[in-house]
Amino acid sequence: MPVSGLVVSLSSEKLPRDEALQEIRCEPRIIMGTLKDNRLAIVLDTDSQAEDQQLWNWLEALPGVVLVEVAFIGFETKQDSTSE
């Protein structure tokens, strides 16, 4: 169940930026944080690395998203956890 802290760089054009923000806001696995100068801090909370990667790909594909970068990753999948 990895926890990913990402920085999303958004388009400087208002319409695609606002649409991307709305899409991200509606995604329940994403926690939105600080937004400044078209850069948004988010946390992905997923059940597996595969799901994390899929969400990353979805973010990159949003028309209003310019870049997705990693600030922090805490990874421990259900399969790898010895405590479960």
Added chain:
Amino acid sequence: MDADRRKFLKEAAMAAASAAVIGRSQAVHSSVVEASQVDGGIRWNKAPCRFCGTGCHVQVGVQQGEVVAIAGDKHADVNKGLLCVKGYHVGAIMYGRDRLTKPLLRKGAEFVEITWEQAIDTIARRILRAPEKFAFYGSGQWTIPEGYAAQKFMKGGLSNNHIDPNARLCMASAVTGFIATYGVDEPAGCYEDLDTCDVLINWGNNPAENHPVLFSRVVDRPAHGVKGRAKPAHVIDIGTRRTRTSELATEFLLMKPHGDVALALGIMHVLVAENNYDANFVEKHCSFRAPQESNPTLLGEAISFDEFKQRIAKYTPEHAAELSGISAAKIRELAKLFANRDLRITSLWCMGMN
């Protein structure tokens, strides 16, 4: 993962991401700030990301002997607290299910696990049986001591020249280009050029996917705290195919394969024809070479500037357009950019910062 630990990680993740957004290092959660610090049971230490040549600094969180978290090192000038998708995997790949952790010997159609002693004995016997038939394929990612040891082993130990790394397909071509052009194996630029250039021209390079952290310094300058020339660069992407870089560039120019040389010659032709170049610099610092008439070599032979001008005379924008697939008008535009001495232009060719 227990709830408390998960909560801790989410807080740390948000703090790290927020710090990168705000650009203030003091906001970063203490558990990802300093190496060798222990917080929440996680000990943080520092490592390089080995996935590409950018050289991002990574903070690695270890718990009970296993890597459980990674973060970009906020103190690093290269990546300033951020990593790309390759950095995402740099810790997790050590625990990939298909990672090779024990020696395996092929027996028939199967791979059978053997001990390290058996593996070393088997390899040594086979090499000594026919040392001239042994080859070593190394890597541009091996360390300098590893490369040195491999060379010594092959050439000094086995008197065998069959050693080559993957750099033959990558850096070796750049090395040749640098030595031929600048007389030294060094790219004529540095990462700060990406922060301050007015124009970035990609010649078949795809930095958005190959070196995202470096590319973000071009497309996201205010966020990287660039002072002075914080306005975005004009990014011209020249390539034989569209890439993610093309999507993020200001303009994309579709080029025929091998068209880059014709394009460069066309630009030079315009600069010379319009007498729009720094003649003083050329006279003091440039020497010109051309392939020999017969048996041409890589370094060619020395020619004069006048002879160089004669040789590029045929590369008019129209002729270069035919060879490169890029319009004559666009070639003239590019020449105008290079002629403007107030503009800072950085070019990225092949792959990486070259």
